[in-house]
Amino acid sequence: MKIYCDYCGTQIDTELHRNCPNCGGSYAGDEELIKEQERLDKLNDLEMRREELRTDRMELENSSYMQKMRSEKEITAFRRIIKYVLIAMFVGFFIYAMVRAANMMDRAEDRMAENSPPASAAETAE
Numbered sequence: 402m403k404i405y406c407d408y409c410g411t412q413i414d415t416e417l418h419r420n421c422p423n424c425g426g427s428y429a430g431d432e433e434l435i436k437e438q439e440r441l442d443k444l445n446d447l448e449m450r451r452e453e454l455r456t457d458r459m460e461l462e463n464s465s466y467m468q469k470m471r472s473e474k475e476i477t478a479f480r481r482i483i484k485y486v487l488i489a490m491f492v493g494f495f496i497y498a499m500v501r502a503a504n505m506m507d508r509a510e511d512r513m514a515e516n517s518p519p520a521s522a523a524e525t526a527e
């Protein structure tokens with residue numbers, strides 16, 4: 402950085418000179434330099450804090466992503482169960498309807514047998 406010598410006012414480039422190139426004065430305790438150092442320290446702190454925040458955010462995003470994946474898996478499993486339940490209900494109802502239809506047909510046949518001549522009734526009687 403560039404500061405001004407406290408003794409003679411010459412501009413000093415601190416990266417090139419350890420002392421004032423004009424009067425040889427030390428700038429070790431120079432107010433500008435100390436302030437600049439503090440500023441750089443603060444910037445460093447901010448940079449570190451920002452890095453921490455960035456890491457925190459990444460962790461948060463990761464965990465919320467994992468949570469989302471998990472809940473999606475649960476929803477998929479739930480949907481699968483619902484699907485199987487519906488299929489089972491449908492199959493059950495189908496079987497019930499078939500059995501009912503068969504019973505009705507048996508009863509109709511019985512009624513027809515009751516109405517037919519005795520010889521035929523003897524054939525179909527149980």
Ligand SMILES: [Zn+2]
Nearest residue numbers: 406409421424
């Ligand atoms: Zn000087």
